[in-house]
Amino acid sequence: MKTQGMPAAPPRGWTGWLMALLLAALVVASFVSLDLKWAEFASPGALASMAEFLGGFAPPELGTPFLLKTANGALETLAMSAVGTLLAVAAGLLLAIPGAGRLGLPLRAVVRVLLNVLRSIPELVWASILLIAAGLGPFAGTLALAAHTAGVLGRLFADALENAPLHAEHSLRTNGAPALAAFLYATLPQTLPQMLSYTLYRWENNIRAAAVLGVVGAGGLGQMLKYHLSLFQMPPAATVIIAMLALVALVDAASFATRRWLTN
Amino acid sequence: MLVLNNLSKTYTPGHPVLANLNWEFKAGEFVAIMGESGVGKSTLLNLIAGLDQPDATSTPPIMLDGAAMSALDDDAATRLRRQKMGFIFQAFHVLPHLTLHQNVALPLLLNGMSRHRASEMLDAVGLRGRADDYPHQLSGGQLQRVAIARALVHRPGLVLADEPTGNLDPETAHSILMLLRNEIKASGACTIMVTHSHAAAEMADRTLILTRSGLQVAKTVNPIAQEK
Numbered sequence: 001m002k003t004q005g006m007p008a009a010p011p012r013g014w015t016g017w018l019m020a021l022l023l024a025a026l027v028v029a030s031f032v033s034l035d036l037k038w039a040e041f042a043s044p045g046a047l048a049s050m051a052e053f054l055g056g057f058a059p060p061e062l063g064t065p066f067l068l069k070t071a072n073g074a075l076e077t078l079a080m081s082a083v084g085t086l087l088a089v090a091a092g093l094l095l096a097i098p099g100a101g102r103l104g105l106p107l108r109a110v111v112r113v114l115l116n117v118l119r120s121i122p123e124l125v126w127a128s129i130l131l132i133a134a135g136l137g138p139f140a141g142t143l144a145l146a147a148h149t150a151g152v153l154g155r156l157f158a159d160a161l162e163n164a165p166l167h168a169e170h171s172l173r174t175n176g177a178p179a180l181a182a183f184l185y186a187t188l189p190q191t192l193p194q195m196l197s198y199t200l201y202r203w204e205n206n207i208r209a210a211a212v213l214g215v216v217g218a219g220g221l222g223q224m225l226k227y228h229l230s231l232f233q234m235p236p237a238a239t240v241i242i243a244m245l246a247l248v249a250l251v252d253a254a255s256f257a258t259r260r261w262l263t264n
Numbered sequence: 265m266l267v268l269n270n271l272s273k274t275y276t277p278g279h280p281v282l283a284n285l286n287w288e289f290k291a292g293e294f295v296a297i298m299g300e301s302g303v304g305k306s307t308l309l310n311l312i313a314g315l316d317q318p319d320a321t322s323t324p325p326i327m328l329d330g331a332a333m334s335a336l337d338d339d340a341a342t343r344l345r346r347q348k349m350g351f352i353f354q355a356f357h358v359l360p361h362l363t364l365h366q367n368v369a370l371p372l373l374l375n376g377m378s379r380h381r382a383s384e385m386l387d388a389v390g391l392r393g394r395a396d397d398y399p400h401q402l403s404g405g406q407l408q409r410v411a412i413a414r415a416l417v418h419r420p421g422l423v424l425a426d427e428p429t430g431n432l433d434p435e436t437a438h439s440i441l442m443l444l445r446n447e448i449k450a451s452g453a454c455t456i457m458v459t460h461s462h463a464a465a466e467m468a469d470r471t472l473i474l475t476r477s478g479l480q481v482a483k484t485v486n487p488i489a490q491e492k
Binding site for chain 1: 313315342343344345346347349350351353355357359360361362370371374414
């Protein structure tokens with residue numbers, strides 16, 4: 001069928017079909033190699049055990065001393081994520097400038113590799129490494145979040161700087177502005193809303209990650225959860241899980257509202 | 265004011281973009297430069313601004329107020345542009361995150377001068393009361409008015425304009441060129457405007473044609489220059 005007034009559709013090549021076939025083969029191979037036991041998972045016995053386990057969580061522990069302890073853990077998790085993100089923003093911005101090729105192509109390549117390394121190592125692995133140097137507690141967790149997030153934000157910031165329209169900076173340079181002033185007045189302000197948006201999104205992620213990091217002894221709600229689960233104290237564990245959900249929801253909402261405000 | 269002395273520019277050996285240009289631009293005059301696409305008009309502006317280096321010659325190829333431009337290093341050329349030159353671009357190049365007043369005040373800020381004159385310049389280009397507005401609230405013609413105010417606010421001796429009305433409709437272009445002419449005549453700056461538009465060139469004191477063989481005075485007479 002030819003739509004009136006429209007140019008003819010481009011011819012379809014065989015590469016599209018080949019890619020679809022390869023993708024389908026990959027999906028099938030994944031299912032086969034993982035040895036998934038769906039029948040056992042959905043068996044009446046397994047479902048009953050799961051229901052019994054989940055039933056142990058009710059009712060959550062609501063005693064005032066425990067609620068205060070949970071609030072304190074939530075604050076520690078929040079602080080870890082906030083400080084970790086802040087450190088990552090500072091490091092990410094410093095790395096993004098050479099990473100965007102502002103100081104030459106060789107340095108760009110070196111910094112891009114460093115950023116890849118930083119973000120390829122998950123927070124949990126960073127925390128395990130840093131626990132040795134910084135000891136148990138929130139400090140190691142904070143540094144772990146900062147290291148991984150610096151890699152992510154550094155890459156995103158560098159891309160934002162590279163993709164920013166250059167005419168404003170060029171105009172300032174032409175008008176006799178020094179290179180640093182032209183960057184600070186023209187390119188950085190143009191990319192700042194995007195950078196803030198990335199930062200808020202990563203902060204949301206870091207709240208969740210901070211909660212998980214507690215499991216390896218990095219403090220906060222995660223550490224409380226690990227403690228109570230390992231002792232099969234389900235009601236206090238349920239309270240901690242609810243606190244985690246509430247914290248993530250709160251930060252999600254605040255971050256969403258701020259990002260909307262920034263982009264409108 | 266500005267002297268071109270055997271000015272040449274070659275990117276590919278054996279194929280100079282500009283070859284042996286000679287001209288003397290006087291203070292206070294408004295000159296339009298026309299020529300075919302690719303003949304080197306924008307290259308000429310870049311060379312005059314010190315944004316690009318001309319071919320080496322025995323005598324300085326560009327002299328501005330008695331100083332050899334080619335002898336300046338990058339920092340010195342940047343300082344010279346900041347103090348003595350103003351620029352007007354086809355695409356306005358107004359900073360979107362700054363107010364109109366902040367945009368116009370930028371050259372003053374860079375030169376360490378009082379920002380008071382930015383308001384005067386906004387008034388002069390017909391944007392009184394719009395100082396706190398942002399560029400996205402303005403039309404193309406109004407943006408070019410801001411660009412003219414910014415180019416002249418620090419009283420430069422030389423204004424370089426690259427197709428300043430290329431993005432405007434004929435009516436707006438005419439009013440912008442009238443404004444540009446009036447403002448540069450009031451400031452006494454020498455202005456070199458590169459343009460494809462005959463209507464724009466007619467607003468200058470004289471028109472030069474850039475060809476492969478050099479700069480030549482156009483045979484047509486600019487009517488506005490006759491009115492003087």
